[in-house]
Amino acid sequence: MAGKRDVDEATNTQTTGHEWDGIKELDTPMPRWWLWSLYATIVWGVIYLFLMPAWPLINGATPGLLGYSSRGAVERDIAEAEAVNAPLDAQLMSVDIASIAEDPDMLRYAIAGGGAVFRNNCSQCHGAGGQGALGGYPNLVDDDWLWGGTTEEIYQTVTHGIRYEADPDTRFSQMPAFGDILEADEIAGLAEYVLSLSGADHDADLAAAHQQTFIDNCSACHGEDGTGMRDQGAPNLTDGIWLYGGDRDTIVATITNARYGIMPAFQNRLTDAEIRKVAVYVHGLGGGE
Amino acid sequence: MTSTSETPPPLFAAREPIFPRRVSGKFRTLKWWILGVTLAIYYITPWIRWDRGPSLPDQAVLVDLANRRFYFFFIEIWPQEFYFVAGLLIMAGLGLFLFTSALGRVWCGYTCPQTVWTDLFILVERWIEGDRNARVRLWNAPWDAKKIRLRAIKWSVWLLIAVATGGAWVFYFADAPTLLGEILTGRAPAVAYLSVATLTATTFTFGGFMREQVCIYMCPWPRIQGAMMDEQTLTVAYRDWRGEPRGKHRKAAGAEQLGDCIDCNACVNVCPMGIDIRDGQQLACITCALCIDACDDVMEKVNKPRGLIDYITLADGERERAGGQDAPVWKRILRPRVILYFVLWSAIGLGLLAALFLRTDVAFSIEPVRNPVNVVLSDGSVRNAYELRLRNMTGFDRAFRLSVESPDPVALTLEGVDGLDVSVPADATYRQRVYLTAPTGSAAGAGALTDLDLVLEDTNTGQVVREGTVFHGTGE
Numbered sequence: 001m002a003g004k005r006d007v008d009e010a011t012n013t014q015t016t017g018h019e020w021d022g023i024k025e026l027d028t029p030m031p032r033w034w035l036w037s038l039y040a041t042i043v044w045g046v047i048y049l050f051l052m053p054a055w056p057l058i059n060g061a062t063p064g065l066l067g068y069s070s071r072g073a074v075e076r077d078i079a080e081a082e083a084v085n086a087p088l089d090a091q092l093m094s095v096d097i098a099s100i101a102e103d104p105d106m107l108r109y110a111i112a113g114g115g116a117v118f119r120n121n122c123s124q125c126h127g128a129g130g131q132g133a134l135g136g137y138p139n140l141v142d143d144d145w146l147w148g149g150t151t152e153e154i155y156q157t158v159t160h161g162i163r164y165e166a167d168p169d170t171r172f173s174q175m176p177a178f179g180d181i182l183e184a185d186e187i188a189g190l191a192e193y194v195l196s197l198s199g200a201d202h203d204a205d206l207a208a209a210h211q212q213t214f215i216d217n218c219s220a221c222h223g224e225d226g227t228g229m230r231d232q233g234a235p236n237l238t239d240g241i242w243l244y245g246g247d248r249d250t251i252v253a254t255i256t257n258a259r260y261g262i263m264p265a266f267q268n269r270l271t272d273a274e275i276r277k278v279a280v281y282v283h284g285l286g287g288g289e
Numbered sequence: 290m291t292s293t294s295e296t297p298p299p300l301f302a303a304r305e306p307i308f309p310r311r312v313s314g315k316f317r318t319l320k321w322w323i324l325g326v327t328l329a330i331y332y333i334t335p336w337i338r339w340d341r342g343p344s345l346p347d348q349a350v351l352v353d354l355a356n357r358r359f360y361f362f363f364i365e366i367w368p369q370e371f372y373f374v375a376g377l378l379i380m381a382g383l384g385l386f387l388f389t390s391a392l393g394r395v396w397c398g399y400t401c402p403q404t405v406w407t408d409l410f411i412l413v414e415r416w417i418e419g420d421r422n423a424r425v426r427l428w429n430a431p432w433d434a435k436k437i438r439l440r441a442i443k444w445s446v447w448l449l450i451a452v453a454t455g456g457a458w459v460f461y462f463a464d465a466p467t468l469l470g471e472i473l474t475g476r477a478p479a480v481a482y483l484s485v486a487t488l489t490a491t492t493f494t495f496g497g498f499m500r501e502q503v504c505i506y507m508c509p510w511p512r513i514q515g516a517m518m519d520e521q522t523l524t525v526a527y528r529d530w531r532g533e534p535r536g537k538h539r540k541a542a543g544a545e546q547l548g549d550c551i552d553c554n555a556c557v558n559v560c561p562m563g564i565d566i567r568d569g570q571q572l573a574c575i576t577c578a579l580c581i582d583a584c585d586d587v588m589e590k591v592n593k594p595r596g597l598i599d600y601i602t603l604a605d606g607e608r609e610r611a612g613g614q615d616a617p618v619w620k621r622i623l624r625p626r627v628i629l630y631f632v633l634w635s636a637i638g639l640g641l642l643a644a645l646f647l648r649t650d651v652a653f654s655i656e657p658v659r660n661p662v663n664v665v666l667s668d669g670s671v672r673n674a675y676e677l678r679l680r681n682m683t684g685f686d687r688a689f690r691l692s693v694e695s696p697d698p699v700a701l702t703l704e705g706v707d708g709l710d711v712s713v714p715a716d717a718t719y720r721q722r723v724y725l726t727a728p729t730g731s732a733a734g735a736g737a738l739t740d741l742d743l744v745l746e747d748t749n750t751g752q753v754v755r756e757g758t759v760f761h762g763t764g765e
Contacts, residue, residue, distance in 0.1 A: 010569075029302035031506055033499075101705055129660030141664045141674070239667035284704055286664065286674050286724060 085113070089273040097151045100280050107280065114281025117274045121266065122282075130285045136243055136261040141286045144241040146233045147171050149289035155279035159272075161265030162233065170265060173232040178217065179256035186213055191251040197226040197238045200246060304502060306428060307563035309411055310421035310555075314582025323399050324408055332453065335460035341365075342684030344715040352462050358716075364645065367682060369652070376641045380634055387630040389514055391622050393523040393600075397511070398577035403495060403503050406454070407561060410447055410496040417443045421558055447497045448489070455488030501562045505573050515572070520603040523621060525576045527556075527567040527598050530610045535567075539591075549593045556580035556598055566598055576600075651687070651713075652680035653745050655758045658722075662761040669729035673760050677721045679745065681713040688712045688748045691723065695741035697733035699725040699760060710748070725760055736762040 006015040008026055015024040049055070053069060055062040063069070088109050092100060101107050119128060125137045132139035138146060147157050157171060164170040178187060189210035195202035215224055221234035228236035235243060243261070244254055266275060282288070339349035339362055346353065351360040359366040359374070366373050388395050397404060418424050418439050430436050459481045460468060471477035472485070495503050504511065518524070532550030539551065550567070557565045559579045564571060566580045584598040605615040658674040665671055681687050691709045693701045701709060704722035713719040725741075727734030739760040746753050 029299045031502060032301045032303045033502065034506065035301050107705070127660070129658065131661035131664065139661075139664065141661065142666055142672075144667045236667065240665060240669050241667055284722065286672065286704065286722070 085109075089271075092273050092276055097155050097276055097279060100151070100276065101283075110277045110280040111284055113274070114277035114279070117270060117278040118281050121270065122278065125263075130282065134242075134245055136259065138243060139241070139287075140282050142241060143287050143289075144236060144239060145287065145289065146228075146230070146235055146243075148230050149283070149287055151279050151283045151288065154282050154288075155275060157263070158270075158275050158279055158282075159265060159267045162263040163260060164262060164265045167265040167267070171233060173221070173234065174260065175221070175234075175258040177256065177258040182213070182217065182255075186210065187252055187255050190214060190217070190255055191248055194226070194237055194251050194255075195246075195248065198240055198246065305563060307501065307561065308421045308424045308428070308558075309561045309579070310558040310583075311415060312555075312559040312579050312583045312586070314579075314585060316578035316582050320399060320408065320577065320579075324405050327400060327402075327405055328409070332457050335457060335465040339363075342715070345684045346464060348464055350461060351464070354462060365682060367652075367680065369680075370648070373641060373645070376637055380637050380641075383630055383634040383637070385510070386517065387627065387634055389517050390522070390624065390630060391627045393518065393525075394511075394514055394574070394576040397504065397514075397575035401575075403508070404575065404577065406450075406492060406496040407500050409450065410500075411561065413446050413450070414443055417446065444497070447493055451489040451492035451496070452485065454492040455485040458488050459484050501573065504562065504575055511572060520607075521621060521624060523600050523602055524570055525566060525574060525578055525581060525598065526570060526601050526603070526606055528596070528601075528606070528609065529567065529569075532567070532597050549588070549597050551587065551591060553587055555583040555587050559583040570603065649752075649754055650682045651689075651745070651747070651752070651754055652678070652682065653743075653754045653756050654678045655743055655756050657758055657761070663763060665763065666726070670726050671729075671731075671734035671763055672724050672726040675723050675725070675743075675758060677723055677743070679711070679713050679719045679721070681715060681717055681719070683715060685715050686712060687715075690746045690748050692744045692746070693725060693741060694744055694755070695725075695733065695739065695760070697727065697731055697736075697739055699727045699731075699733050699739075699741065701725055701743075727760065727762065732762075733760050734762050735764050737764045738762070 006017055006024060007013065008015055008024060011026060013026045013028055016027045018025045050064065051066045051068075052064040053061040054064060088106070091106060092110060095103075095106075100110055118126075118130070122130075126132050126140055127137070130140035132141075143149070145153070147153060147162065160167045160169045160171065162171045163174070178190075182190070189206045190213050192202045192206040193208075193210045193214050196204070196207040214222075214226070218226075221232045222228055222237055223234075226237040228234045240246070242250075244250055244259060270278070334350050335348065337349035338347050339360070340347055341360070345365075346360060348360065349362050351358075353360065357368045385396055414424065418427055427436055427439065456469075456472070459472075463481070468477060468481065472481060499507075527550075529548075532548045534546065534548055535550035535552040536544065536547040537552050538544060539547070556567065557580075559582070560566070561577060561579065562573045562575060564573045566574065578600065581598050581600070585595040588595050588597055601609075601615065602621055605621075608615065654677070656676040656678070658676060663671050663673050677691075679689065689711050691701060691703070691711065693699060702724045703709060703711070704724065706721070711719065711721055723743075727739075733739040739762065740757060741760055742755045742757050744753060744755045
């Protein structure tokens with residue numbers, strides 16, 4: 001075979017000598033410009049090595065003459081987005097909170113930005129849709145509010161938190177643990193009365209017998225009629241919405257041990273503009289007052 | 290059939306320069322027309338104006354990437370209607386299959402931009418440097434003042450065409466008069482200059498220097514066509530049974546045994562691909578039919594019948610060689626695969642047309658909020674939330690009233706809006722959160738799922754669009 005090459009007669013082209021079922025592979029020469037474009041890509045590759053981060057080192061890579069980094073590109077994008085948003089934020093800060101919703105553009109901006117803030121900072125406890133969770137994480141979608149559901153009140157709550165002792169302006173109240181104050185049978189009777197307030201199944205005699213116990217111990221915060229008091233963050237006991245559960249055992253446990261739900265203040269974590277946005281967003285979830 | 294040779298083949302081969310000679314004839318005339326029409330469409334289209342009202346652009350054909358709109362005369366496509374574009378692309382693909390199975394490589398030979406611009410560049414070349422023989426002489430001439438001058442003029446004209454080509458492209462993506470002004474004054478976005486520069490460079494090199502190399506080495510379409518062609522495919526072929534043995538010397542002894550081919554090389558000289566069609570069907574042939582014109586011209590001069598080189602199928606070639614007749618033209622074209630491609634192509638086209646004329650100018654979509662699916666309010670009523678999207682696809686503002694049609698009564702309220710009226714600006718999407726509330730103990734509130742309709746009524750025209758959705762009660 002050495003030196004001997006097949007030539008295909010039809011095309012007058014040499015073959016590679018490879019044959020499949022009588023079909024031979026032509027050894028057509030590559031176009032020379034193709035070779036030049038290969039060289040061009042090699043040259044470009046070498047230039048690129050010096051222009052862009054390429055050579056791996058122990059802690060990262062060579063920065064490249066152009067100083068490009070994908071992290072830097074993201075930072076630039078973020079800075080650009082913030083620059084675009086800056087005038088909107090300034091506008092957001094210049095009006096009072098309740099009137100943000102009056103300007104459709106600002107409202108749309110606040111809801112979009114507030115949604116992002118909510119998902120990053122609030123959804124861990126309140127749920128991605130604001131539906132809350134049984135066990136002390138209030139539902140933000142319903143119409144029942146402990147501390148008030150206007151945009152200003154939500155703004156106040158987010159800024160200073162609830163029972164967040166590091167913030168002197170935090171919303172504060174404390175329910176006493178009645179296990180130390182009342183006897184077990186009194187607490188059981190009180191629970192029946194509380195059940196009766198929202199129309200749940202209850203022992204009517206026991207409930208009636210402990211109405212006075214409720215008035216003596218609970219009405220200071222929950223009101224004589226049990227509809228709660230927002231200044232104290234005291235829940236309305238007459239509706240069907242429960243923060244920790246509305247069954248008999250849970251109510252007994254709540255009265256006995258009390259509850260002390262804490263929400264952190266966000267004024268040091270979020271900018272004022274972000275808090276305004278998230279307040280508008282939460283207000284728009286369906287429960288806003 | 291192989292023989293052997295001692296020399297190893299070269300690994301790389303330089304491009305053989307090609308100097309196509311001027312030719313005239315019916316196919317050349319047809320090609321000039323196609324060249325003129327396609328180039329005119331390409332260059333003029335972005336400048337056609339179309340009045341759509343004050344808030345929409347007045348460019349007839351516009352791909353508005355920034356605002357996510359595509360305008361084509363009276364049609365406006367929104368991003369969610371991208372299936373129109375997908376459908377058109379599928380039609381374009383099937384159209385190529387259809388033409389290939391019916392008429393062979395007709396796309397390559399007549400309408401491919403590479404062919405059209407190469408034709409234009411060769412025309413310029415001929416005007417400046419002369420016809421084939423002059424160009425061959427110039428190619429072989431040393432680089433004297435005349436050659437440099439001619440080359441400089443030619444390349445300058447090519448460059449102008451290339452810039453115009455790249456320039457026309459960007460006008461499809463922005464308001465053409467505005468962008469032209471911006472480009473000329475240096476205020477256009479960088480991407481515009483980059484696009485013009487890229488397309489200028491490709492047009493200049495592909496049309497001026499790469500030419501047939503693009504078809505032979507770079508384009509994937511001939512490879513696909515190779516799989517689509519068969520013995521029934523119309524192709525440009527040389528009737529070797531009539532032409533062979535070829536010979537120049539008609540007055541020499543034994544000339545009466547010669548075939549019709551006088552070996553004048555006219556077919557080779559006019560070929561833009563630089564091939565000899567008499568070698569038989571080959572990959573490089575784009576079936577531009579210029580050799581047919583050239584040969585017919587010669588055949589008339591020597592008083593032989595035309596058609597020594599002609600559009601025929603391989604099967605017809607076999608039949609003719611055996612002394613038979615060509616199959617009738619309709620039989621070549623009306624083949625099952627042609628009919629299949631045509632049916633698919635036209636079905637998609639009709640489907641797109643139906644979709645175009647049946648679509649409403651207001652799109653109304655309802656997305657139930659699933660997180661949470663429902664919420665029980667303090668009075669025990671059950672509320673569902675929905676995200677509404679209203680797309681006003683007209684050029685004027687519109688006012689709508691929402692209502693609900695449900696088997697069990699539910700109350701409709703809108704977030705942040707008193708009442709049930711909303712207005713949607715021209716050419717805009719309006720998002721609105723709405724609530725449906727079922728009273729305590731109602732069938733919808735206590736049940737599992739209730740099907741209902743939201744109804745959108747244009748308060749001016751009375752046009753009604755309804756969209757079904759479900760209400761999630763608290764029941765299982």
